[in-house]
Amino acid sequence: MSGPANPYRPGAGVPPPVLTGRDDVLARFERVLEEVSSGEGQRPWAVTGARGVGKTVLLLELLQRAEDAGWVTARLEAGPPDSLAAALTRALYVPLRRALARGGERGGALSRLLTVFSAVRVTVDSSGRLSLGVDVDAAAAGAQLDDDAGLHRLLHALGLWVRDESRAALITIDELDAAAPADITALNRALHLLGQDDLPVPVHVVVTGNPTLLAGLARANPYAERLYVLHQLGPLDDAAAAGALTEPATHLGIRWDPAAVDRAVAESWGVPYMVQSIGSFAWQVRAGESISLPDVDAAVGLALAEARGMHLARWDGSTPAQQAVITALAALGGEAPLAAVAERLGRTERSLGRVRADLVARGVIEGREGRLRFTVPGFAAFVVENH
Ligand SMILES: Nc1ncnc2c1ncn2[C@@H]1O[C@H](COP(=O)(O)OP(=O)(O)O)[C@@H](O)[C@H]1O
Ligand SMILES: [Mg+2]
Incomplete structure (x- = not known):
């Protein structure tokens, strides 16, 4: 039916119109933003949960908040064909170019960072200004860093650079389970070494994966279980699921009948993907300016038929x-x-x-x-x- 556009966003990694039920973890992240900026070391985070629970969109929210705080951010997805080092190189390319455009000087922390990427074409003009080759070959650059200590060199150099600029950096690695075991070992080692610095560099790393991720990390390096701060994402509680359904509609002048909300919340089991999916179908089948119980019943059937991916x-x-x-x-x-x-x-x-x-x-x-x-x-x- 016509009227305002459907606000619900069922999908993978598609930000919801309203992110509900994650206040605790977001409040903790606000503290990380303050503490990392002020030079306190922070253990990396491991965010775990089954598919559809909202790991990727939580990462996107963290990235946004870090960017708003002026941080350098890099977003990676683990898995073939890129190694983590190559993916990180690629992800850092844009922030590095921006920094160079603002005027990077030879000899500073930025130029030291660039020397870590030995395959990136860095040129220095007559006044000593640095510029990056446009056709950076991230895979080749990553290959230079694929030895065990490469990731650590890169993260450390990145940390020195952002510190030099009075900034900090957030690196997110989604679906770390998909990374090659050697990559996971290298990452654990790098984070372990970074954490041992007397003056830790202001780099915060957040990884995500299946609920069994931490056990997998610990298989790679026994200390991994203590290395990461674990955030286990679960289903939304009833109030959060209800908010995710009603708030976006209210903004657009569409009302959910209380019985319809209750039914949708119950049938979603609090799984964020299902909340969005039921909301979206209910929006489509409604006949007027409110969403009723029969609308939800029809929507639940449609949503279940589409839950195949999960x-x-x-x-x-x-x-x-x-x-x-x-x-x-x-x-x-x-x-x-x-x-x-x-x-x-x-x-x-x-x-x-x-x-x-x-x-x-x-x-x-x-x-x-x-x-x-x-x-x-x-x-x-x-x-x-x-x-
Ligand atoms: N806190 C939340 N509130 C409302 N909707 C959410 C929330 N978290 C995730 N979603 C929705 O759930 C779906 C799955 O999210 P996603 O981040 O892709 O999950 P995962 O990465 O864990 O598989 C998306 O449609 C997203 O918009
Ligand atoms: Mg995801």
Whole structure:
């Protein structure tokens, strides 16, 4: 129907119209902004959560706040084909060019940083001003840094430069699980070394990944578990989910009936992706200036049919043993006592302990008081239909 444009944003890495329910972590980030700027060292952050919980859009919010505070920012996504060093080189290219345009001088911290990128064409004119070659080959530059200490050299040089400019830097690395193990080891080592400086450079690093990310990092370097500050993102609570639905509509003169909000919140299970998706479909099917209970019922059906990406990520990321438990739980309607799942599989509860714990750690199921339940709506039906 016509009227104001649909404000809801279901998708991957698409910022919501209103980011709700993350006040604690954002307040902690405000402290990081102050403390890192004033020269206090801060442990890097690891933000974990299952797909659709809002890791990427949280990173975007942190980047925005850092930029507003005048920080240099670089946004990376881990995974092939680039190494982390190459991705970081590429991501730093624009801020470096900007700095050079403002007049970088030979001999300063900026020129020292540039010497770390030995493959970047840096030229010096007669007055001693630096400029960057336009066709920087990030992959080649990264390759120069792919030895174990390369990332540390780069981050340290970056830190000296931003400190020289009385600024600080935020580096975000999304989906770190996708990085090569050698890269993860190099990153852990680099962050570990940075943290040992007497006068830490003002560089803050935030990585994201699956709920099991920290265990993976710790496999690479045993000290990793203490290296990072862990932020586990979970579903939105009812008030936050309700706010994410009603606030954007209110701004546009569209009203949610209270019963419709309650139903949408309940059916979303607080999963941010589902909140946006249900909101978006409800917006589309509504007939006037309010969103009613029948609108939400129709929207929930449409949203569940479109939740395939989230469901596939959970299924494909599971081992055969985990898939067996998932299939049994799905056949039992998606929520059941562990004993019932064990009986269906002809196993003892005890023998399922490990698989159950892994599924909980991955955020696929939650287990409370001996009962198991999937963490996203529609997953049981998806599994029954497809497997
Ligand atoms: N705090 C939040 N409030 C409202 N919507 C959110 C929130 N966090 C994420 N979303 C929405 O959820 C969806 C998934 O977010 P995304 O950051 O891609 O998740 P992830 O990176 O964890 O898979 C997007 O549509 C986004 O707009
Ligand atoms: Mg993401």
